[in-house]
Amino acid sequence: MAKGRVEIATEFCKSCEYCVISCPKNCLAVGEKVNSKGYPYVVSANPDDCIGCAMCAQMCPESAIEVWRG
Amino acid sequence: MEKVYTKTQGIFQDVVSGFCPGCMHGTAHKLVGEVVEELGMLDKLVRVEGVGCCGLGQSYVSHDVIIAAHGRACAVATGVKRCSPDSLVYTYQGDGDLASIGLDETVSAANRGENFTVIFINNGIYGMTGGQMAPTTLVGMKATTAPFGRNPKEHGYPMHVCELLSQLTAPQFIVRTAVDTPQNVIKTRKYIKQAFQNQIDGKGFSLVEIVTTCPTNWGYSAKDSLTFLREKMFAEFPLGVYRDKDKEEA
Numbered sequence: 490m491a492k493g494r495v496e497i498a499t500e501f502c503k504s505c506e507y508c509v510i511s512c513p514k515n516c517l518a519v520g521e522k523v524n525s526k527g528y529p530y531v532v533s534a535n536p537d538d539c540i541g542c543a544m545c546a547q548m549c550p551e552s553a554i555e556v557w558r559g
Numbered sequence: 560m561e562k563v564y565t566k567t568q569g570i571f572q573d574v575v576s577g578f579c580p581g582c583m584h585g586t587a588h589k590l591v592g593e594v595v596e597e598l599g600m601l602d603k604l605v606r607v608e609g610v611g612c613c614g615l616g617q618s619y620v621s622h623d624v625i626i627a628a629h630g631r632a633c634a635v636a637t638g639v640k641r642c643s644p645d646s647l648v649y650t651y652q653g654d655g656d657l658a659s660i661g662l663d664e665t666v667s668a669a670n671r672g673e674n675f676t677v678i679f680i681n682n683g684i685y686g687m688t689g690g691q692m693a694p695t696t697l698v699g700m701k702a703t704t705a706p707f708g709r710n711p712k713e714h715g716y717p718m719h720v721c722e723l724l725s726q727l728t729a730p731q732f733i734v735r736t737a738v739d740t741p742q743n744v745i746k747t748r749k750y751i752k753q754a755f756q757n758q759i760d761g762k763g764f765s766l767v768e769i770v771t772t773c774p775t776n777w778g779y780s781a782k783d784s785l786t787f788l789r790e791k792m793f794a795e796f797p798l799g800v801y802r803d804k805d806k807e808e809a
Contacts, residue, residue, distance in 0.1 A: 494560060503580035505774075505781035511741050528580065544741040546564040550585030551576060557560035 493541020494557040495533055501553035502530035508545035508554060514538040517545060567592035569601055570620050577615040581781025583771035586738045587651075587680060588616055594752045595622075595647065598759070605646045607636040609656030612686040616651060630661025633668035633677065640675045647758060649676040654695040655685045658718050662694075665720070672729030672763040676754045679720065679766055682773040683792060690776035694718040697795050702776075717795055721768050725801040731757050732765035733802040737793070739772075739785055750800075762804070770796050 495516070502524060508531055509517045516539045520532035533539065541558030566572060569592020578584045595604050604622040608614060610629040617624045627635040632650040640648045650657075657665050657679050665677070684702055685691040692702035692709060695717050699708040709717075721735045732754055736747045747769060754765035770792050772784040779787060800806075 493563075501575055505581035507581065507781065507785075510782060510785075526575070541560075541563060543564040547741040547744045548586070548738075550578065550581070550583055550589075552566040552570065552585070552589045554564070555562065555566070556564040558563045559560035 491537045491539050492558065493539040494536065495539060495541075495545060496555045496557075497531055497533070498553040498555075499524050499530040500526075501551045502528055503551060504528040504530060505550065506531070507548040507550065511544045511548045513542065513544065514540060567596050568621065569593065569596055569604075571618075574619055576619050578612065579773075579775045581772060581774040581784060582612070582686075583682075583738050583769070584612055584616070584680060586744065587678060587769055587771070588619060590738070590744070590748050590751055591649070591651075591678060592620070594748060594755055597752070598647075598755060600647045600759075603645060603647050605639055605643075605648045607632045607639060607648065607650045609650070609652035609661065611653045611656050611688070613651050613653050613656070613680065614687070630656050630659070631664055632656065632661065633664040633673070636675045637668055637671075637673045640673060644674075647755065649678055649755070649758075651678045652680070653686065654679070654681045654683065654720075655688075655691075655693045658694045658720050662718075666724065666727070669724045669730045669764050669766070670727050672731070674758055674761055674763050675765075676751075676758050677764070677766040678751070679768040680771055681720070681768055681796065682771045683717070684773050684776045686773050686776055690773075695720075695796075697791055700791075719796065721766070721801045724766060729764060730766065730802055731763040731804050733768075734766070734800045735768040735770065735796060735798050737770045737788070737798055739788055768796075770798070
């Protein structure tokens with residue numbers, strides 16, 4: 490059971506990957522689908538490893554990530 | 560599960576910013592929003608912004624905005640704060656605005672110890688106008704107006720705003736920080752909060768310089784621009800607190 494969960498607002502993602510490199514558990518990855526602006530958005534690739542530390546959300550310049558913990 | 564991180568009310572919930580991928584203007588905007596939301600003063604917040612990429616913030620932030628003439632944000636903010644002392648006033652300026660055309664206004668406002676907060680975004684280049692050389696461009700760094708790199712004999716050396724302003728007597732709080740790692744983001748939020756708290760307490764001029772990336776005009780991907788930021792920009796612009804009168808008096 491994962492300790493945390495992230496929800497990514499895909500339309501806001503610009504694929505800068507700051508969240509991907511700042512995740513201590515390597516949960517996030519750039520997905521294959523693109524949003525309406527043409528950016529391949531980030532998805533939660535290993536959701537079971539998420540600890541809800543919110544480091545990805547701290548780094549996201551677009552505030553596209555919401556984090557739950559518990 | 561409990562929600563631990565959500566978008567701040569200081570920016571519009573349904574607007575996608577106009578910034579490039581990897582631009583740290585977005586991070587700076589949300590930090591200001593989070594801090595002022597925490598202080599409970601979003602309805603009294605007035606933003607005075609310069610010209611440049613920071614001007615894209617006018618349709619991104621949910622509080623009041625005045626767009627000053629190029630470089631004159633500190634002069635306009637002086638007027639706003641003196642006429643409306645209850646408002647929480649901050650200027651949001653880039654390096655081309657604050658350190659180039661607006662250097663006089665910045666130094667004068669700091670010298671008078673005006674009671675407002677300055678958020679200064681330093682990415683070492685003019686962003687919106689197409690990558691021209693700024694006062695803070697590094698020696699040897701290429702720009703569209705310096706295609707062979709900045710030559711000190713011709714163009715002078717990068718300008719250090721924090722060091723310059725910390726020579727004055729009046730400023731209360733001057734700090735240079737960055738938002739390249741989650742740790743630095745948390746640190747920067749603390750500094751921005753202190754800068755706004757100084758204003759609420761009537762202590763005077765506070766400036767938070769944030770050294771950021773400009774992936775588009777530096778010509779790197781967002782990830783590679785972080786390497787350049789850490790290796791080159793931090794060597795020229797060392798992070799740290801340059802003036803904190805609270806600590807000096809203690």
